[in-house]
Amino acid sequence: MNITIQDLRFTYPTGLDALKGISLNIKSGEQVAIVGQNGAGKTTLVRHFNGLLQPTSGSVIIGDWDTQKHTVAKLASRVGYVFQNPDEQLFSKDVLTEVAFGPKNLGYASEKINALVKRALALTELSAETETNPYDLSPAWRKMAALASTIAMDTPIVIFDEPTTGQDAANVGRIANVIAELKKAGKTVITITHDIDFCAENFERVIALSKGQVLLDGPVREVLAQEEILAQTYVDPPQLTRLGKRLGWPEPIGTQQEFLQALSRRQPKQA
Amino acid sequence: MAFINIQNLTYQYPTSKAPVLKNINLQIEQGEFVAIVGPNGAGKSTLCYALSGFVPHFFKGELSGSIEVAGRQSSQSTLSEWVLNVGLAFQNPFNQISGAKYTVFEEVAFGLENMGVPRTEMQVRVEAALQLTGIADLAQRSPYSLSGGQQQRVALTSILVMRPKLLVLDEPTSQLDPIGAREVFNTIRNMAKDGTTIVLVEHKVEWIANFADRVVALKAGQVLLEGKPSEALTSDLLAEQGFGLSRYTSTAREAKKQGLWKKDTLPVTLDEAVEGFKQ
Numbered sequence: 001m002n003i004t005i006q007d008l009r010f011t012y013p014t015g016l017d018a019l020k021g022i023s024l025n026i027k028s029g030e031q032v033a034i035v036g037q038n039g040a041g042k043t044t045l046v047r048h049f050n051g052l053l054q055p056t057s058g059s060v061i062i063g064d065w066d067t068q069k070h071t072v073a074k075l076a077s078r079v080g081y082v083f084q085n086p087d088e089q090l091f092s093k094d095v096l097t098e099v100a101f102g103p104k105n106l107g108y109a110s111e112k113i114n115a116l117v118k119r120a121l122a123l124t125e126l127s128a129e130t131e132t133n134p135y136d137l138s139p140a141w142r143k144m145a146a147l148a149s150t151i152a153m154d155t156p157i158v159i160f161d162e163p164t165t166g167q168d169a170a171n172v173g174r175i176a177n178v179i180a181e182l183k184k185a186g187k188t189v190i191t192i193t194h195d196i197d198f199c200a201e202n203f204e205r206v207i208a209l210s211k212g213q214v215l216l217d218g219p220v221r222e223v224l225a226q227e228e229i230l231a232q233t234y235v236d237p238p239q240l241t242r243l244g245k246r247l248g249w250p251e252p253i254g255t256q257q258e259f260l261q262a263l264s265r266r267q268p269k270q271a
Numbered sequence: 272m273a274f275i276n277i278q279n280l281t282y283q284y285p286t287s288k289a290p291v292l293k294n295i296n297l298q299i300e301q302g303e304f305v306a307i308v309g310p311n312g313a314g315k316s317t318l319c320y321a322l323s324g325f326v327p328h329f330f331k332g333e334l335s336g337s338i339e340v341a342g343r344q345s346s347q348s349t350l351s352e353w354v355l356n357v358g359l360a361f362q363n364p365f366n367q368i369s370g371a372k373y374t375v376f377e378e379v380a381f382g383l384e385n386m387g388v389p390r391t392e393m394q395v396r397v398e399a400a401l402q403l404t405g406i407a408d409l410a411q412r413s414p415y416s417l418s419g420g421q422q423q424r425v426a427l428t429s430i431l432v433m434r435p436k437l438l439v440l441d442e443p444t445s446q447l448d449p450i451g452a453r454e455v456f457n458t459i460r461n462m463a464k465d466g467t468t469i470v471l472v473e474h475k476v477e478w479i480a481n482f483a484d485r486v487v488a489l490k491a492g493q494v495l496l497e498g499k500p501s502e503a504l505t506s507d508l509l510a511e512q513g514f515g516l517s518r519y520t521s522t523a524r525e526a527k528k529q530g531l532w533k534k535d536t537l538p539v540t541l542d543e544a545v546e547g548f549k550q
Contacts, residue, residue: 014416037448038420084419084446085365136286139362140311162419165445166362168310168474169515194420194448197518234450239477239518239541246545256522263531263548 037234273298279336309489324353358435
């Protein structure tokens with residue numbers, strides 16, 4: 001299901017122009033990271049995808065639905081949204097009820113609901129916490145519960161707003177695994193993140209926003225190598241990209257594997 | 272006598288089934304900048320609460336051992352006395368913003384109002400704090416109209432303005448872009464230089480190596496390791512225990528296995544990695 005955004009502008013009631021003419025096409029099944037400085041308009045942009053915000057002008061089309069002609073409740077069947085702050089999202093008495101709420105609300109058959117809930121809990125490694133009150137979980141695990149409750153809705157498009165904030169290495173790995181599974185299932189994944197190493201390792205396409213406009217948009221390696229342009233929106237390239245550049249290597253490096261391959265290519269041949 | 276002296280601290284929340292902190296012993300000098308690292312559930316935030324008096328005064332629960340800051344025992348102080356010396360920036364800035372104020376300026380002034388600081392001094396201190404954290408341009412905005420990262424800076428500013436002797440920061444840059452994070456780290460580094468003691472929970476290992484004096488690694492409520500950032504953050508122990516490490520460290524460790532990293536020590540920062548891989 002494609003997302004088509006045409007000349008999207010949004011002004012908050014306070015008069016703040018948060019989005020100043022954004023046009024984008026995101027194709028079905030793409031894995032897109034959105035990066036950029038604080039206040040660039042990242043969250044404002046993605047909140048248009050499920051109708052939480054409505055354009056001041058321009059349009060957002062999800063598949064064949066114009067977000068201005070459908071309710072948030074209806075759009076929820078196409079776009080799942082995991083909030084930056086899980087406390088804005090969680091409300092049930094236990095994790096199982098929380099995760100089952102979304103798919104139930106979408107009117108799926110009970111067998112399908114059970115399967116989706118089971119899979120979401122397994123992917124987030126929350127299967128042992130079904131009876132726990134979400135507010136008895138640590139903040140990091142509340143974020144995982146919010147993530148589970150959204151992916152259980154099985155929407156073709158899933159949005160994560162800063163999923164790795166406050167997570168340790170193990171949970172960042174779990175989130176990367178969730179994204180890989182969603183990709184395998186053909187879902188579109190759109191993630192806002194400041195964790196640029198995570199971005200380099202898990203996404204194909206990167207959109208850099210700056211002051212309500214698109215600054216860069218393209219394949220991850222190419223975008224993240226644009227050190228000078230990224231600096232305009234306060235994004236540092238990933239650690240290994242910076243290291244490759246400092247070593248004077250021309251090819252863009254994103255992952256440890258790419259780095260080690262580039263390194264061994266440069267070793268003098270043993271006589 | 273150390274500025275912070277934690278002895279045999281064991282603590283359990285009223286709802287937890289087992290201790291969250293287990294026999295913690297920790298001494299920190301005045302003006303020291305200490306970073307706490309560890310996986311989720313290690314007890315990092317609980318240690319922050321213990322240092323800032325919320326454990327046990329607010330959360331109750333069972334505590335044994337002692338927490339001393341600036342010559343005072345936590346057990347013999349009330350929370351309102353304790354917060355005059357110790358400021359805590361919560362992990363989630365949404366929890367910190369009072370909800371009682373219309374502008375960022377008023378929000379930052381809130382703590383000083385409660386401390387009874389005279390109006391003219393308050394004005395000066397709030398303006399200086401807003402400058403220090405780079406949010407002077409947000410002064411007249413509503414805290415609720417700000418982005419997550421901007422709110423995080425407001426929450427931090429509202430603590431800095433009270434000039435605590437001990438500043439406890441629970442992931443203060445988790446939602447900030449790198450420029451914002453660098454400014455925050457520079458600000459707290461300078462405060463440490465001026466004698467403020469800093470205890471910081473942080474996942475960004477490269478930043479810790481560039482800014483902190485010492486690392487304390489927690490796991491399952493216990494101190495696993497402490498030491499200089501360059502040593503602690505490259506230790507095999509932390510790698511084996513699944514701690515998040517710098518990509519420079521993990522890549523060099525892998526390169527070493529393949530004979531492509533020649534030095535004995537592993538890098539944490541970009542400069543160290545460049546130097547080692549150039550050889």
